[in-house]
Amino acid sequence: MPALMLKLPPPVAEAWDWQLSAACRNADPSIFYFADNERGDPRSSRVRAAKRVCRQCPVRARCLNYALEAYEPHGIWGGYTEDERRTLQRRRDLESQPTADTCGVRTHCDPLATRAAVYAM
Structure with missing residues (x-):
């Protein structure tokens, strides 16, 4: 999508408060982002581990909604690759x-x- 069409949420601190309740706050961030050359079983295992964290998250829907609105191109957000x-x-x-x-x-x-x-x- 062209950069001019990108619509990011407004930079209001209260709009980000949901992140304080996120299950991933205490998880290793590397499970949510893959290395450039990661393939096969290592990648599948990492994705499964990240999705396990997301399944328990009380703000999963808000996380996914943010990622969709921001067209977030990297990582696992709201349990989705x-x-x-x-x-x-x-x-x-x-x-x-x-x-x-x-x-x-x-x-x-x-x-x-x-x-x-x-x-x-």
Whole structure:
């Protein structure tokens, strides 16, 4: 996504308070980010460990929502990997785009977008 289109949350301290309750605050940060050359079993094990931490997190939904809104390209946020979040973002973006129906009225029900979302699953 072009940088000009990026919409980050406003820099208000209260908007970040949810992070104080995050389960990952006491976890090793390296389990949430992969090394450039990490592949196979080591990467799968690290992702599983990060997702275990996320499953217990009381602010998991807020974390995921932040990552989706910010188009966070790195790490595991809210229990989702980079690739999984890209799929969620594509679906969310497709669902939020209004389209014109045959009557010229704007609607959120676009059969092509719906079909694309199904294929993205």
